[in-house]
Amino acid sequence: MSQLPKQPTEGPVPTSADVARLAGVSRATVSYVLNDSTTVRISESTRRRVRAAATELGYVPHAAARSLRAGHSRTVLLPTVDLPAGPLHQHFLCELESGLRGLDYTVVQYGSTGLGADEAALAWAELRPVAVVAPGTIALTPQGISTLRRSGARAVVTLGPRPVAGAHALVMDQREIGGRAVGHLLAGGRRRIGVIMPEDQGLAPYAEPRLSGARHAVRNHVALVEPLPLRYEEDSAARLAARWRALRLDAVFAYDDAHAMLLMRALQDAGVDVPGETAVIGADDLVLGRLLRPRLSTVRTEAATAQPLADLVDRLVRQPGGAPEYHDLLRAEVVHRESS
Amino acid sequence: MSQLPKQPTEGPVPTSADVARLAGVSRATVSYVLNDSTTVRISESTRRRVRAAATELGYVPHAAARSLRAGHSRTVLLPTVDLPAGPLHQHFLCELESGLRGLDYTVVQYGSTGLGADEAALAWAELRPVAVVAPGTIALTPQGISTLRRSGARAVVTLGPRPVAGAHALVMDQREIGGRAVGHLLAGGRRRIGVIMPEDQGLAPYAEPRLSGARHAVRNHVALVEPLPLRYEEDSAARLAARWRALRLDAVFAYDDAHAMLLMRALQDAGVDVPGETAVIGADDLVLGRLLRPRLSTVRTEAATAQPLADLVDRLVRQPGGAPEYHDLLRAEVVHRESS
DNA sequence: TTGAAAGCGTTACCAA
């Protein structure tokens, strides 16, 4: 293969001044040409000379210097955490990113695992983003929001299961999921309903609202909702299954399909008939859920496309201020199969 | 809740000059105090005044200005793509990130979906990262590497299934996985071995090396390896299962556990006995694989911890140059259960 | 059509 031409790592990084020197023009002219400035007329021959010089030197503009001069950046900061919290989120973030890039923003994900709320806000503020879209699993205090605003962020939006005071919020209201699942179970005549609460770190912000949606769904029924802690391991499921009959439940909403599959297998191994004795429903509509026997009922969640969020961010950047907005992005519907 | 104190979005962002003015000192002094500079002695009273002023104004240093002045950044750029290519990768990236943060780097993920190879390299170069760790699924040409180096990147490392010419490479050699799986099947007396090739976009860079590892494993045997395209859908699996007997295979390495589960179910529905007639093995050691009957055999992959990579990046940054290094990070071992 | 110069927010050198 062709190795690196000459200096593998030597030499200073070429600047626009170097380009100007090589092309025999001033730095201003270089800037005009390279940015296709319309406010000035530059002769075609000069343009060619400048472009040729830039190419020859391998000139790449310095984003920091540019935004320093401009007084503002077009960086949208997307803090990230360890736990991706599902493929839904993952896909949504990618969509959001290309949406924002389409609006000419530079999207930057900034890992913030292990940072405290205000600590993180300070780190973000140093980057002077024009907007911050923070997953709700990252703590964001009014204090932190204030820090960001003072550092020039024109839009601060949270994105997650819950709104945060003082910021615009895009909520994926997980309560809807629990509500749909339990509503379905009620409609099937079930009255004693377990709700799996994963003990794994980071899922609580999702599990809690699902439970509260479940509770809300039974409010007008003579029915009971019972939270059931579960770790995502065979042993944990087996232990739960062993005491299942003592719980006297006739249905369970298993948080998601993965937990549902784990639990359903454990129940079957313990001799509990599904759905006869206990109905099981998950959430996420995984392909694998269709492979079980009985086939797993589920709540299919469908995030709205990310484009509206990208547009919202853009709108907030252009016209900051205004009362915090609150949008619910989640649509949920039950897919009834055989396990319920 | 306490709303934002006064100016929700008004007023310019406070600079060190503002802090200096308020504290009644010079900008230099502010810098000394806030950076705990050891080269100068500043009186305790001045320190307090400066810190108080900074807090009062909500001063946050401007990272871009700082690195412009410093002439270099401590940004490590981590380009990302849509397809996370598995939980292994996901976890590894998080680990890498905290490792680098521990070494005082600022890790920034930069979404590069839909960008061409050199286009992407240009975009990255504008950010003047001191190092780039690029997933191998992102094209990185010698040209692009050269662009990055000329823009000041002191370390360019690829991370993925294959090395890239001209850059240091951390390889998770997927061939190992295919090799282990097929070696296991051979040891079990199987001779006509199918290898599932997922047709889903983005998996090819992983599937190809797994296949080639499989091929390599049979080189000294009188045995056959047959690539089998499969989409991750029930229909696709059913169609493959329908013509299974015509293929006359006695084993299949199913790319990963998810595809294995899909295929195994389809085979069973088509009346094919597993493992009697056909052995099945996956990869990834998913919890769910243990729930099937027969329990799914699998290849457990175990990435090395990310700390060595963080250390490598740090070393390259401090001492650039030197021949491209090549590290293999993947360890794979067969977990023999019931399906093979 | 082009160039000179100012200034964005920092830090580091040198002088006071």
Add this chain to the structure above:
DNA sequence: TTGGTAACGCTTTCAA
């Protein structure tokens, strides 16, 4: 112990 000043790379206004 502190302050003035220059410089990092870029854009843009004003003047030639």
